[in-house]
Amino acid sequence: MSLLTVGTVAFDSIETPYGKADRIVGGAATYISWAASYFINDIKLCSVIGDDFPDAELDALKAQGVSLEGLQIKEGQKSFYWAGRYHDNMNSRDTLVTELNVLADFDPVLPESYKDAEYVMLGNLTPEVQMRVIQQMNKRPKLIVLDTMNFWMDVAMDSLKKVIAEIDVLTINDEEARQLSGEYSLVKAARVIRAMGPKYLVIKKGEHGALLFHEENIFFAPALPLEEVFDPTGAGDTFAGGFIGYLAGSGDLSFENMKRAVVYGSVLASCTVEKFGIEKIKNLDKEEIANRVKRFADLMSVSV
């Protein structure tokens, strides 16, 4: 099994009530790749950076089994840069700076070796770029997961709906599900959104967990209650990476396994938020992951 992942590879400056981190490595594809790498070692990354990106970070990804053949490096240009400040409750944030830089005219050209990937994770990017990736595949992948955000609903709803019609799993948060569907009830929203194309819908609720919808089935995974949430940046991307990584690694697309994938995605996301940026997700071992899966099982276990 191989996993193609598309998204930003970028720098972030982050302020939270617990501290500041200046120009650290981030980006959806970075979090996705790190999270997925604990389950599958054939990952193909498609993105774009400037010549300002540290070689050591790229080498670390390669060492995890991530191919960078499809990572465009633009000489003389700068990588995408985002700066934001979280509010005290960590549930909302202000964007302080967005510099598109190399992302402004990103054309995702897939190398031949990427075009037969069976699993595709389309990280948050313009819907047009996401569609361009799908169109280049040699055959329909076994599974396409797409992550997006309210910004694209505001400025590119038509393009977004076109690409959503081509995918299998959509991951968005609760407010986005309401915006996309026009329904307040998440049960009704899920029905409307699944009628747009995706057979599966994952609604991410941050500290309140995640819901998986498929036909008339609903599965809920809580977020692991944590002593401290240090930096929520990348939690959604990490969830998506853990989710599709677990599916790609197991090759099992049953609803039961989708449920497990939601738990694994949540487990990985619970790690990301405990440190700034990718610091924690870069340094996990199987024991820590297994330990958190056990905590999840305990948290949810009841016989009624």
Added chain:
Amino acid sequence: MSLLTVGTVAFDSIETPYGKADRIVGGAATYISWAASYFINDIKLCSVIGDDFPDAELDALKAQGVSLEGLQIKEGQKSFYWAGRYHDNMNSRDTLVTELNVLADFDPVLPESYKDAEYVMLGNLTPEVQMRVIQQMNKRPKLIVLDTMNFWMDVAMDSLKKVIAEIDVLTINDEEARQLSGEYSLVKAARVIRAMGPKYLVIKKGEHGALLFHEENIFFAPALPLEEVFDPTGAGDTFAGGFIGYLAGSGDLSFENMKRAVVYGSVLASCTVEKFGIEKIKNLDKEEIANRVKRFADLMSVSV
């Protein structure tokens, strides 16, 4: 087993995005008693009303096995009245009217037949009234559960802490847990609050479910995803009634059974919010409850 429940029996006027209901029957003890009555048929209600309260509503409670010997009826006075309007998202509301009426000088005098109850549910009321009830018991009950709200933390924190020190289970929402403990992380908040006395803490998160804390164990029950939330009034009281009713009915205070009680409390609360006031919780049957318990089990079931 018998259950003593203390709280308001009142009238509510409610506006939600779905409609209005004028001067319908409500009050914490009303919701608690109805919810608990599906699990135990020896309930002793302690409260106060005016002479304006409909006999039919009292008769309906009696028919469910609720003793009203401790329900004071004040001739020539009016029952407690609350009016509120919910915002579009149903998670917040404005209080439009609060008329204390008979509640202003409520002295909860327990009849002798109430003083040996093994289970005590102290619904949301002034901490002083809650303490007066505990002081009248002949012996320490097997289980005392207390529900309260931010209002009492604002105006009577010292009295509240005194009564919290005497109880076994505290049920509050997430913001109240943060206010009471001074900790933002719910894991840390739970530790601080359990050090105040209660061995168990239930944090109610409305549409986001409920957390049960005991020693270093945490259990999470989601809220049942619903097509429509019609009126959230009384959901927390219903939860508390279902929770203690299930425990009193089964007589089992193990952590495993506490978890089940959280699920049953959530099941009953999911009924309450689907209609205005007590309309739905008054008219449940065992099949509907069993059906929802099954939906809960499906929602939470995963093998990892």
